[in-house]
Amino acid sequence: MTVASAIFYFFAAILIFFSIKVVTTKNLFHSVMSAFAVLLGTAGLFFLFNAEFLGIVQILIYAGAVTILVLFVVMLTTAGPKYRIVWETPLNIWIFVFVILFGGMLGMIVLSIQWPVAKPVALHGVTEALATRLFVEYLLPFEVASILLLAALIGSIVLARRD
Amino acid sequence: MTVIGVAVLKTLIVLGVAMVNLLLFLYMERKVLADMQVRYGPMRVGFHGTLQQVADVLKLLLKEDIVPKAADRWLFVLAPMIAFVPSFMLFMTIPISESLVASNFNLGFFYIFGILTIVPVSVLVAGWASHSKYSLIGGLRGAAQQISYEIPLLASILGVIMMTGSFDLVKIVEAQQGFFYLFGYPVLPRWYIFLQPVGFLIYFVAALADTQRTPFDIPEAESELVQGYNTEYSSIKFAIFFMGEYFDTMIISALSVIAFFGGWSGFGPIPAPIWFFLKTYLVLYFIIWLRATLPRVRIDQLMDFGWKILLPLALLNIMVTGFLMIR
Numbered sequence: 001m002t003v004a005s006a007i008f009y010f011f012a013a014i015l016i017f018f019s020i021k022v023v024t025t026k027n028l029f030h031s032v033m034s035a036f037a038v039l040l041g042t043a044g045l046f047f048l049f050n051a052e053f054l055g056i057v058q059i060l061i062y063a064g065a066v067t068i069l070v071l072f073v074v075m076l077t078t079a080g081p082k083y084r085i086v087w088e089t090p091l092n093i094w095i096f097v098f099v100i101l102f103g104g105m106l107g108m109i110v111l112s113i114q115w116p117v118a119k120p121v122a123l124h125g126v127t128e129a130l131a132t133r134l135f136v137e138y139l140l141p142f143e144v145a146s147i148l149l150l151a152a153l154i155g156s157i158v159l160a161r162r163d
Numbered sequence: 164m165t166v167i168g169v170a171v172l173k174t175l176i177v178l179g180v181a182m183v184n185l186l187l188f189l190y191m192e193r194k195v196l197a198d199m200q201v202r203y204g205p206m207r208v209g210f211h212g213t214l215q216q217v218a219d220v221l222k223l224l225l226k227e228d229i230v231p232k233a234a235d236r237w238l239f240v241l242a243p244m245i246a247f248v249p250s251f252m253l254f255m256t257i258p259i260s261e262s263l264v265a266s267n268f269n270l271g272f273f274y275i276f277g278i279l280t281i282v283p284v285s286v287l288v289a290g291w292a293s294h295s296k297y298s299l300i301g302g303l304r305g306a307a308q309q310i311s312y313e314i315p316l317l318a319s320i321l322g323v324i325m326m327t328g329s330f331d332l333v334k335i336v337e338a339q340q341g342f343f344y345l346f347g348y349p350v351l352p353r354w355y356i357f358l359q360p361v362g363f364l365i366y367f368v369a370a371l372a373d374t375q376r377t378p379f380d381i382p383e384a385e386s387e388l389v390q391g392y393n394t395e396y397s398s399i400k401f402a403i404f405f406m407g408e409y410f411d412t413m414i415i416s417a418l419s420v421i422a423f424f425g426g427w428s429g430f431g432p433i434p435a436p437i438w439f440f441l442k443t444y445l446v447l448y449f450i451i452w453l454r455a456t457l458p459r460v461r462i463d464q465l466m467d468f469g470w471k472i473l474l475p476l477a478l479l480n481i482m483v484t485g486f487l488m489i490r
Contacts, residue, residue: 003166029291033238036284052270056277064280068306071287075303127270 007048014041026084032070039063053127173265174255181254184440185409186216191444192451199455226398231293234395238292243396243403245285249278250410257417258333260427260435271332272324275418276317279373282411283309286392289404293395301391304381304462311469312372312379318477319365322484323355323422336426356423361480363423365473370415372465375408376450378457381465416446 014037021034039062046055134142190205190213197204205212230239256271258264268274283306290302324330327338335355342349343357356363372379393404420426420442429438460468 003164027235029235029238033241033288040281052268052274056270056273060273060277060280064277064284065310068280068283068287068310071284071291072303072306075287075291075299 004048008045011041011044011048014038015045026086028074028085029071031085032067032074035070036063036067039067051126053130177254177265178251181251181410181413184413185406186220188409188413188444188447189216189219191447192454195448195451196455199452220402223402224399228398228400229395231295231395233294235292235294238288239395240400242285242289242292243400243407245288246282246407247403247410249281250407250414252278253414254410256332257414258336258421258426259439261333261337263436264333267331267333269329269331269334272320272330272335272418272422274330275414276313276320279316279411280310280313282407285407289396290392293392295395297394298392301394305375305392308375308379308381308462308465308469309373311466312369312473315365315469315473315477316369316373318474318481319362319369320418320422321477321481322359322362325481325484325488326355326358332421332426336421336428339425340428352425352428354423354425359423359480359484361476362484363419365477365480366419366422369469369473369477370419371450371453372469374411374415376412377454378460379465380459381462412450413443413447416450417443419446 018034018037018041022031022038025031025034039058043055043058043063046052046058193215194204194212205215208214208218230236253275255265256267256274258267286305286309287302290298290300290305293299323335327335329335339352339354341353343351343353351357371377375381393401396404417439420439424442424446426442427435427439429435429441
């Protein structure tokens with residue numbers, strides 16, 4: 001096993017463990033922190049695959065900004081660190097049946113397909129290629145998307161204002 | 164396996180350099196503060212108190228490690244680590260001279276700002292996990308302050324990055340070699356502080372706020388919030404928080420030297436790393452000076468200033484830089 005694949009499995013283990021933790025933990029705050037770990041692990045994978053720009057954006061936006069926003073929401077809405085998520089709906093046997101069936105189906109598809117493996121390419125200037133795509137080739141869609149986002153931003157501020 | 168060996172070795176070397184500089188900075192802060200308040204500062208341990216920091220660190224390590232009963236145990240232990248690791252990771256990319264850098268890659272500044280956004284998470288987590296009202300208020304304040312000031316911090320440095328055309332820290336310094344000439348005589352070194360004065364001012368204020376130094380130490384505010392988010396922390400956990408914070412201050416100073424004061428460039432026979440450290444410690448001296456001089460601002464003043472003055476000014480700076488570059 002090479003160093004790179006060892007690091008890959010390390011990050012993969014973190015991702016799987018904390019992804020499960022996000023949905024199974026009873027503590028809302030722990031759930032958010034597990035999501036934080038998942039986002040950092042994803043950034044680690046990006047770094048491993050030489051996509052530094054994507055990795056840093058992942059940290060900057062998801063692990064940094066989004067996690068903090070969610071933490072703020074949790075802190076300002078729930079009742080203290082002892083708050084627990086309670087599952088009130090009785091568990092239905094059909095849920096398990098469907099999950100197992102669907103999971104089995106997915107597993108069979110994944111295993112049966114011969115996945116194409118990309119040839120390793122020289123990864124210099126990934127960021128430049130990305131910038132060229134965004135700001136030269138697809139400039140108009142990019143600007144439209146940013147105007148849409150701005151509209152959504154202003155809309156949410158208008159909705160949230162009390163007066 | 165040699166890859167990992169080299170990585171570990173580099174990490175250890177950087178950790179050593181960072182720790183030695185931390186001790187130096189702590190000693191300098193105490194002595195300079197004392198000097199400005201007309202006292203001696205630490206005098207007893209070692210020659211003129213030089214070993215005081217070592218004694219303090221040992222004291223912190225030997226103290227009882229208390230976890231409050233109501234605290235969220237896991238998160239309480241995790242928070243100092245989230246504070247320390249990113250701060251230390253930043254040291255890996257700081258170039259001390261052209262070749263003395265642990266890990267340089269072409270997105271240096273972007274990486275630094277990316278990693279800096281993790282730090283507020285630790286402040287929030289510490290405030291929450293302590294289950295104490297002072298910690299919670301301190302944590303909320305700290306996170307709000309750091310998020311608000313990270314945006315002008317990033318925007319202020321963009322002027323420099325636009326003029327260099329690269330995020331690479333080494334390239335930014337190399338772009339600042341040489342002099343400005345007046346009538347054929349070199350009058351000023353070609354540093355970005357003279358080309359980007361507004362950018363530098365915004366950067367410096369935002370950096371002070373981001374690292375919670377006086378006059379922006381609102382999240383800690385000893386006199387109102389009893390240390391804010393780290394009220395409940397003691398012993399080694401407090402020491403780790405403390406180190407993370409001081410690391411941040413040192414990083415911010417080193418970055419200002421790289422981005423605005425020509426990094427390791429200098430003159431005469433003095434080697435480049437010495438120049439770099441000299442400039443960094445001058446910036447640190449200025450920060451300590453501010454601490455000894457200025458009172459703390461209020462939280463609403465801070466937020467107003469960040470969003471309504473600093474951010475528009477930073478954006479304007481980017482725009483003007485863009486116009487000047489097109490010509």
